[in-house]
Ligand SMILES: Nc1ncnc2c1ncn2[C@@H]1O[C@H](COP(=O)(O)OP(=O)(O)OP(=O)(O)O)[C@@H](O)[C@H]1O
């Protein structure tokens with residue numbers, strides 16, 4: 001995959017001066033401006049309570065902005081979004097295939113008409129043998145893969161992920177990080193990814209948006225110039241170490257401590 | 260000697276677990292049966308030792324004899340009671356689930372009517388039954404209303420709880436995907452409510468039987484087409500104690516069968532995915 005310079009890619013979404021307050025006094029997010037371009041992998045990194053989830057909920061349209069605007073390039077239509085939560089959030093009464101079918105089903109498409117898409121995406125996440133399994137029969141990592149498959153199956157313009165790997169063990173997490181990048185390359189989607197982990201954000205993203213709390217705001221943007229595909233070797237490179245240090249310093253400032 | 264040769268196929272914990280499982284399997288049936296046999300034997304001895312006359316306390320053998328001798332009449336009565344119970348349960352399911360869905364779809368309806376559902380529930384059915392039989396001409400309809408009154412509330416309450424307990428993230432997901440109200444109900448809320456509904460149904464099954472029996476006591480009139488409760492009343496007036504016991508046993512067994520049937524239904528519907536239906540390892 002070739003690396004394109006920022007700004008050359010067509011825009012997907014523009015957040016300008018978005019502020020969100022709750023009950024009039026809790027400022028969850030202040031003056032956030034962010035432009036998302038096609039193919040971006042953006043991480044939102046910051047301490048607890050800095051408004052990362054709030055930002056995602058605003059983009060998803062689950063809450064409305066108190067001021068400022070969120071504009072979708074070319075207007076928003078129904079199949080624009082995929083979402084992955086911290087928990088797999090699968091329907092326990094439905095099989096893996098039925099869970100992945102959900103976004104299509106809600107658009108009124110029959111299983112038979114989208115069977116190929118479902119099989120393809122499940123093959124990509126390595127679960128083609130588990131079509132008829134119920135979520136309880138899967139491990140935590142496998143459930144997360146189903147959740148990711150569901151978010152990607154409709155090829156949405158933008159995928160929002162809110163700390164998807166936070167509850168997983170380190171080994172599973174590293175493997176899913178690698179797999180996520182491969183998936184993204186194959187499907188060609190745009191991702192906004194919320195995380196607490198500096199390492200994860202550096203490994204995955206081409207832009208890291210560092211945020212601070214009380215009030216929630218953006219304090220810094222770190223650009224990760226390393227080309228995709230990124231392999232395990234990237235994790236041990238000097239470039240990676242330097243970027244982790246840079247992101248960490250920004251995070252320390254965000255938490256109000258000396259770097 | 261190598262370690263591999265000595266390694267047993269099952270370790271001590273496996274063996275203990277197997278023993279426990281075997282004990283569990285047989286004990287679950289054998290122990291209650293043993294207790295029952297002991298009780299019946301003790302009952303029989305009690306009557307013999309104290310020379311209690313059969314119109315006060317009949318021997319178990321006599322009860323069994325009566326059950327067989329009066330079977331045609333008792334069986335007809337059983338069918339009547341069973342019919343009322345099942346019809347009441349069916350109406351309770353329709354009414355309970357329907358109201359629950361209505362409540363979750365409209366906060367206005369819920370706020371207006373929920374208190375009255377509670378009032379209906381907390382008012383003892385015995386105290387309303389005489390009024391019902393004054394205003395309702397058809398005996399069957401009266402019995403049905405009484406049985407329904409007791410049975411529908413657990414279904415309403417449980418189903419409402421279940422419909423509201425759908426996972427919040429899943430609800431958000433449905434919203435993001437632009438699901439309609441109907442889709443959210445059909446694909447998310449109703450499946451989420453199923454385990455709760457089935458729990459309510461098991462309670463309601465027993466309550467419908469109780470409601471039917473109590474209402475029959477209140478209704479009191481006899482003749483053809485009267486149920487088990489009336490047979491008990493009637494036998495009581497005639498001091499036919501063995502028949503009272505026989506009818507009582509039939510009612511108890513009906514209750515057990517209803518409960519077991521609904522438990523089985525619940526197990527079959529949930530066994531693939533719900534925690535309550537899963538077998539635990541240890
Ligand atoms: N519905 C709400 N009502 C009131 N306050 C809210 C609500 N949602 C979020 N907040 C507040 O907004 C702030 C930002 O919350 P948010 O959940 O976006 O943080 P976060 O960065 O996702 O934190 P975490 O990393 O812990 O998930 C917090 O102070 C929180 O208390």
Ligand SMILES: [Mg+2]
Pocket residue numbers: 052053054162
């Ligand atoms: Mg959050």
